[in-house]
Amino acid sequence: MLRTLKQIARIGIISEPVSLTAAERGERDALQEKIRRIYGRALCIRHVDAGSCNGCELEIHALNNPYYNLEGYGIKFVASPRHAxxxxxxxxxxxxxxxxxxxxxxxxxxxxxxxxxxxCGCNGGLFGCGYASAGAVSDVIPVDVTVPGCPPSPGAILSGILTLLNTPRAASVQESANQGQQPH
Amino acid sequence: MDYTRFALNPETLPGAVPVRRATVNGETLRGICTAVHESGGLLHALWGCDERDREGGYLLRVALQDDAGLLLLELPVDAAQLCFPNVADTFPAADRMQRAVHDLLGLRPQEGDTRPWLRHGSWPADCFPLRRDYAGSEPPTAEDYPFVRVTGNGVHEIAVGPVHAGTIEPGHFCFSVVGEKVLRLEERFGYAHKGIEKRFETLPLMDGQRLAARVSGDSAVAFSWAYCMALEGLCGVTPPLRALWLRALCLERERIANHLGDLGALGNDAGFAVGLAQFSRLKEDWLRTNQRAFGARYLMDALVPGGTRCDLDAAQRRDLLDALPPLTAELGVLRDIYDDHTGLQDRFTGAGCVPPALARRLGLIGLSGRASGQSWDLRCDHAHAPYDALAVHMAGRLQGDVAARVAVRFEETLESLRLCQVLLENLPGGDVRGSMPPPAGRLGIGWIEGWRGPVLVALEPGADGSIRRCHPHDPSWQNWPVIEHAVIGNIVADFPLINKSFNLSYSGQDL
Incomplete structure (x- = not known):
């Protein structure tokens, strides 16, 4: 127990303080405000592996490591699509x-x-379309944002998720939320 | 092992690993399987090929391992009969491979389980994608899969997947339980089947390592090396020594990255979140070092036929070397924390036990095998360059439980750190890429000890630099069925922990 506490104390908090310019800081705060308005306190993510090689999963796991401080943005992974x-x-x-x-x-x-x-999620990747592969995710369900890379880094995944909140659809959802017409 | 009574006369295939190839009839195939099994050998892979354009039929290939290396048996299968003798009674691991051969090629074992394995209904039961004349435009059909039903007082089923509650690959687990206790687990896979073997046949021979690296992304170096090794054997070349040492460095770095991830996840699955935080921190540091040295966090495309795509300058070597002692020290601290944590050890010890006799009977392989007394490691058994110069220490335990698989991971990580040090300090000079003449052979074999276990690639060249057939084989094929045994009598809540302690690939076996 003492050893564990000592290790925790020795390593301390390693979450990376994002060094932002004033403009970037403003943008980040605006995004967090959007998350709050559209979704209440948090943006909840459900991951679905629809047939990957498991490379992208490694980076999703990495995104949850202490360096990226994902929950500090108000973003978390949940266990059911009904919570997402x-x-x-x-x-x-x-x-x-x-x-x-x-x-x-x-x-x-x-x-x-x-x-x-x-x-692969963007366009089928190296696997393409075939007798067993339907290719891109957008061929099966509607897609708002694509994040390319093989695999995309945790930083790229995070900025892809944040980009989402700047799409026209997010603006219209925010509009409804402001008017108290959120379709829940 | 002595095969004189079978009159085999095997031919030795050129390449970096010892492979003998022989054509057999059905009776000899069964006889040799029995003899290899009785003398302590293993079945590695079983797959089929459509040879109707050449010799008028099909070919079943069975890769066995004995003391001398890989013994590859080829059984011609008549195009009118379409059946071959069952070998799953000798090697239980062959069962799912035989069912996959039927799904993809239409060849059926004479007896045994006839349920589909990789085919769910996306193509009809009478269409076979790996046949050369397959066009592939049938509409999908919905089909029920006949799970084995367990009945009795108080027995109920828990069905899990294919979409899981965490960041996990797709697969289905059907548990039959009484109260909390697991009576039976039946796995159902194939959800991630994306037609990798067919896809290989559309790629240039000199480019196939990219797809091989994505058979199972966590084993990218192992599979791309196995692919390159198979191709280099076909072309009769050996890459420059510096390239081989760099490949080994990449492979050991891949092993360490995966072991670090697993050690953290195993702590977390036993309720020790500090373990996950600490190990995922170390893994992230490790990946960032990869980024600085190789230009990528994961070494998906570091290897190319004839050598490597990357080289290291003195500063990058120094950077990689400097990262080794701190990680070794951190591992020591965390191992002490894991060892001394009674709550953690209580969850690890005795969970998901596979005793050595069961492991041998079922053919458990790789790091899970070594945790159950199955002492196989290609880096020691048939050490190819540069492992012949490294004297790898093989980790091992006899207990076969989660605790043993954790202990093997700690030992292997430390040994791989030692290997990284030796590889970096003694890296030979010279080129990192040699020339690749056109292939001279008909079949090349690559065989590499990945972090999970041995991966195998069997490669046949086609006309004009194309791929005629490529079969990549992940050790998850052999090890998945063993988990069905490992969980018997355990509580349902321990399944995630037990499953993670094996950490098998879905994509690697679904293909």
Missing amino acids: DLLLVTGPVSRHMQDALRRTYEAVPEPKWVVALGD
């Missing part, structure tokens, strides 16, 4: 996962978002 605001989908969609992906999408309450992750 956003689906983070990896892989070319295998034909065997098409149904499961559609059903998971349907289980997410409105307003909902989809981020397609990695080259």
Whole structure:
């Protein structure tokens, strides 16, 4: 127990203070305000592996390590699509996962978002389309933002998720939220 | 092992690892499987090929391991009969491989389980994607899978997946339980099947290592090296020594990265979140070092046929070397914390136990095998360059539980850190890439000890620099069925911990 406490104290807090310019800081604060307005306190993410090679999963795990301080942005991963605001989908969609992906999408309450992750999620990647691969995520469910990379780094994933809140759809959802017409 | 009574006359394939190839009939195939199993050998892989354009039929290939290396048996299968003798009675691990051969090629074992394995209904039961004349435009059909039902007083089922509660690959687990206790687990995979083997046949031979690296992304170096090794064997070349040492450095760095991730996740699955925070910090540091030295956090495309794409200058070498002692020290601290934590040890010890006799019977392989007394490690058994110069120490335990698999990971991480040090300090000079003449052989084999276990790539060249057939084989094929045994009698809540202690690949076996 003492050893554990000593280790925790020795390492301390390693979350990286993002060195931001005043403009960037303003943008970050605005994003956090948007998350708060659209979703209440947090943006909840459900990850779905629709047939990836598991490379993107390694970076999703990395995004949750202490360096990136994901929950500091008000973003967290949840265990059920019914608790989620956003689906983070990896892989070319295998034909065997098409149904499961559609059903998971349907289980997410409105307003909902989809981020397609990695080259495969964006366009089928090296696996392409074939007898067993349906290719891009957008061929199966609607996609709001794509994050390319093989695999995309945690930083790229995070900025992809944050980009989402600057899309026209986010603006209209925010508008409804402001008017108290959120479709829940 | 002596095969004289089978009159084999095997031919030795050129390449970096010892492979003998022989054509057999059905009776000899079964006889040799029994003999290899009785003398302590293993089945590594079983796959089929459509040879109707050449010799008028199909070919079943069975890769066995004995003391002398890999013994590759080829059984011609008549195009009218379409069946081959069952070997799953000798090697249980062959069962799912045989079912996959039927799903993809239409060849059926004469007896055994006839349920589909990789095919869920995305293509009809009478269409076979790996046949050369397959066009592939049938509409998908919905099909029920006949799980084995367990009945009795108080027995109920828990169905999990294919979409899991965490960041995990897709697969389905059907638990039959009484109260908290698992009576039976049945796995159902194939969800991540994306047609990798067919896809290989559309790529240039000199480019296939990129797809090989993505068979299972966590084993990118292992698979891309195995692919390059198979191709270099076909072309009759050996890469420059510096390239081989750099490849080994990449492979050991991949092993360390995965072990660090697993050690943290295992702590977390046993309720010790500090372990996850600490190990994921170390893993992130490790990946960032990769980024500085190789220009990428994961070494997906570091290897190319004939050598490596990357080289290290003196400053990058120094940077990599400097990162080794602090990580070694941190591992020591964290190992003491894990060892002394009674709550953690209580969860680890005895959970998901695979005793050595069961491991041998089922053919458990790789790091999980070594934690159950199965002493196989290609870096020691058939050390190819540069491992022949490194004297790798093989880790091992006999207990076969989660605690043993944790202990093996700690030992292997420390040994790999030592290997990184030796590789960096003694890196030979010279080029990192040699020339690649056109392939002269018909079949090349690559065989590499990845972090999870041995991966195998069997490669056949086609006309004009194309790939005729490529079969990548992940050790998860052999090890997944063992988890069904490991969880019997454990509580459901321990399944995530037990599963993580094996950390097998879904994509690698679904292909």
